[in-house]
Amino acid sequence: MLRIESLTKRYPTGDMALKGVNLEVPDGQVMALIGPSGAGKSTLIRCINRLVEPTSGNVWLNRVNLTRLNTRELRQARRKIGMIFQEYALVERLTVMENVLSGQLGYVNFWQSWFRKFPQSTIDEAFRLLDRVGLSEFPDKRADALSGGQRQRVGIARALLQNPELLLVDEPTASLDPKTSRQIMRLINELASERGLSVIINIHDVPLAQMFAQRIVGLRFGEVVYDGPPNRLTPAVLNEIYGEEDWNASGPAQDSQDSEDSESVSVGVAAH
């Protein structure tokens, strides 16, 4: 379980990106973090694995307070936290397989990483994951030769090779077309439930978030302004998160209760 306690982040530029965020994510939950751009979504998930150092507050992953770890302990904790990025963040000049294997860098020594000599069990698992994400045909293709959707699949395989307990996903579909976006979201969701992972997904596409997440948290100006199920995102709530806008004109139907209904509406919006 992940527990975030009064987390704040002030950047050196003076921006208060997070103003005392409290959140709990139970094991196995897929939580979507929505909010306008600049709300602090990326800052929040980066403060969890400390790619960004929080200014104050605590982040507990199971029994470990991540904010109190020294460099060495942090490296060990990071092995259990997978991350998936908006622009994929693959090492462009390396092959698909090398990128996937980098998920195990926390477990091999320097020379193994230098010569890419990973244990056979790791390689087996990497091939299984590549197969699972639908990329088993070209392990030796260079990452920069892949399409956006394929790159994100590599990113997913890399994060999962870490065998993480928690998956942090930052706008996984922002650079993808609507159809690929849905496929990628579905893949992340399926893999998460197969492995019982907790997932935090930053996403600005509200219908997509409603379609795949069990819980939605709305962030605005660094504060949580909504925390609840996807089907309670009314226009009033969306106004609260994003500011005034006519949500009925292009947004999801606010009173669709069953998921079937809400999915069909969402599709229309996602494709629009």
Added chain:
Amino acid sequence: MAQATPLSGRRWSPPPLIKNPWIRWGLILGAVIYFAVALSTLQFSPERVARGIQRSGQLLLAFLQPDFTTRGNLILVGILESVTMAAISTVAGFIISVPVGFGAARNLVPVPVYLFCRGLIALSRTFQEVIIAILFVVMFGFGPFAGVLTLTFGSLGFFSKLLAEDIEEIDPAQVEAIRSTGASWLKMVSYAVVPQVLPRMIGLTLYRFDINIREAAILGIVGAGGIGSTLNTSLRRYDYDTASAIILVIIALVMTVELTSGWIRKRVQ
């Protein structure tokens, strides 16, 4: 409001580089006077120009009949020495500049390390090779050893500066992604930094070998070994036939190396 500014006939010209007209014209006038005075100190005289042309005629004549054989042995030894100097110092310079270059990349190391490595680079780049060579010749005596030290030192500044600049421009997202897997600094470098800078490093190594070949041909003139020494000796003995042979050999060598390295560099990218 819109009516207040007429929409046609409004004049525009690009703003001058220096706004103040006094400073602008003062600088231009100053520059003109300086060049006039500077030219007058060079002691141009028609006789000197005429003599120069005559002498270059002699030289040209000699070059039309290069003599490769009389001192063929010396030429061969000199060339081999130059190539060896260039090769050793390129490799040695590269090896030393890897840690210095990484240390001089602001996005990878803490400030003190950065400042130290930048200082080292600045030192290496302050002096022209020939001046360093004179110092090393004084310290270690005549011969190729001083030359190798000079070129290694020069390559160090060259490689580490360009390496550091290249590293500072890498894609930080790739580094972040590797860091987020729990990789240590060294593994992060081997996995996320090296792949991003390696192709250019290989290109730079070949390019520096080019430069070092050329430099190695010059350094002999101050006594630091190589074909330059042979050339220097033959010129002092007015042995223009051999000198011309040496220069032709140097041209051939430089061109061969340049063409080959260019070809390899293109294939690496």
